[in-house]
Amino acid sequence: MLPGVGAKGAQRMVYRLLARDRDAGIRLASLLEACMREVGECENCRTYCETKRCPICTDVRRDTSALCVVEGPSDLLAIERSAGYKGRYFVLHGHLSPLDRVGPEDLAIPKMLDDINEREVREVILATSSTAEGEATAWYIARALINAPHEVRVSRIAQGIPLGGELEYTDDGTISHALMGRTEMRS
Amino acid sequence: MLPGVGAKGAQRMVYRLLARDRDAGIRLASLLEACMREVGECENCRTYCETKRCPICTDVRRDTSALCVVEGPSDLLAIERSAGYKGRYFVLHGHLSPLDRVGPEDLAIPKMLDDINEREVREVILATSSTAEGEATAWYIARALINAPHEVRVSRIAQGIPLGGELEYTDDGTISHALMGRTEMRS
Known part of the structure; x- marks a missing residue:
């Protein structure tokens, strides 16, 4: 189990x-x-926490103009450990998977898009896993952001992460490099 | 942990x-x-159980003339799974280890020797692990049984088990063969 x-x-x-x-x-x-x-979910970024909002969302030193989108709370922790990112996060709790009937609503993607527009987030970093489902989820979000009312830079963490690998088990140095080498996404 | x-x-x-x-x-x-x-220990064989005596010690179909000595409750379960043995058990909860100050009393060996004499057990199968400590523990018990007031056959499970390996992780077939090929112990 x-x-x-x-x-x-x-x-x-x-x-x-x-x-x-x-x-x-x-x-x-x-x-x-x-x-x-x-343990519940942060009402803002959906990571696990015991308060209404998680310590990262309430930390005034974090850059609110950047949003990093991850599949799970363990991916968020992995990126935090790499210490190369100072923005905020959004946790999808999964990835798009039509066969398992997991659609955008199940991942709260519409809520996230609203937040991005309301808070005028200027950069969205898509840090879903480099699996087929993770890639598809990243592309879905990138396409949805084309129509944002303000300009949003959308990037995907670099493919320094081994293909097919899961973010959770990648070493900190590789994650750090993947964040630095992120490339702009155009669909 | x-x-x-x-x-x-x-x-x-x-x-x-x-x-x-x-x-x-x-x-x-x-x-x-x-x-x-x-969960406590069976007052008879010392394996883990929630009653005063474990199901094996209270099972009248088990052969009371044979006693199999093992290091831990998981070794007992491994032998039961191999289904080649119908006698009773004694669980030492460890092995002799002078460096860690584990002596015969810590393993309840004196109590076990008393039981063997009282109940006139005719065969003792030493099924401690084939590590240095397991071997030493088996030899210690074999020597102590030389002076038993009635005749006791003392055997050691065969070295079919890989040297240095632990009983708990041996496959059932190997355990079965090791039990069948047991050799009499003379000190």
Whole structure:
């Protein structure tokens, strides 16, 4: 059920806790429950947080004219770790996938486009994964932004990231370079 | 902290639960807590169980004249899965390790020797891992059984298990063969 955990791995974890530290197991259980109940989504960028707005959206030092669009909260953290970006984010929580019936509304893309127009965001960096679905999602957003009432520069992070790879598992240096080498998108 | 789980893996698991099934996360937390609080050790064989005695020790169809000594509850389960053994078990919860100050008393070996004498166990199968510590533990128990008041056949599971390997991760067929090919131990 959980990624990377099979029956033997799960058994090994529980036995380790039973043998060495039951209190840690109880703390883990209580943290997990609190996490499931209390973690919500930032009303602005949709990343996971326990407040109405996340620390990045409320940070006045962040550049509000740039918006980086990612597929998931873990991609946001990966970019933050690379420390090469000082703008804001928008988390899609997925990518366009017609076969799974995931359309623009499921990813809150219309809300994001409204926000971009209202706040007059000047640059949108599309940092979806370099998979087929990630590319399609980036192109969809780029096309939608052609009709924006003000000028928006739309860029795609560079293909320094290995083709078919997922952003979450890319090393920080590669992410940093991919952000710097971003190329303007024209459709 | 948990075996095989790093920071990225843990984050990936929590994000999967947050995104797809928070109820499952809450159920997992509650099961984990119940497990930490309620799972004890069988007063007879010391494996994990939620009752005073485990299902194997209370199963009248098991051969009480044979005792299989293992390092941990997961080794017991691995042997049960191989379905080649119908006797009982004793779980040491570790192996002799003088450097870590783990002596025979920490593994309840004196209690086990008393049980073997009281219940007139006729065969003891030493199924500790084929690591240096597992071998030393097996030899220690074999030597201690020389002085048993009744005759005890002491055997060691065959070295069909890869040298240096841990029992828990051996495939069922190899475990089955190792049990069948067990050789008598003389010290």
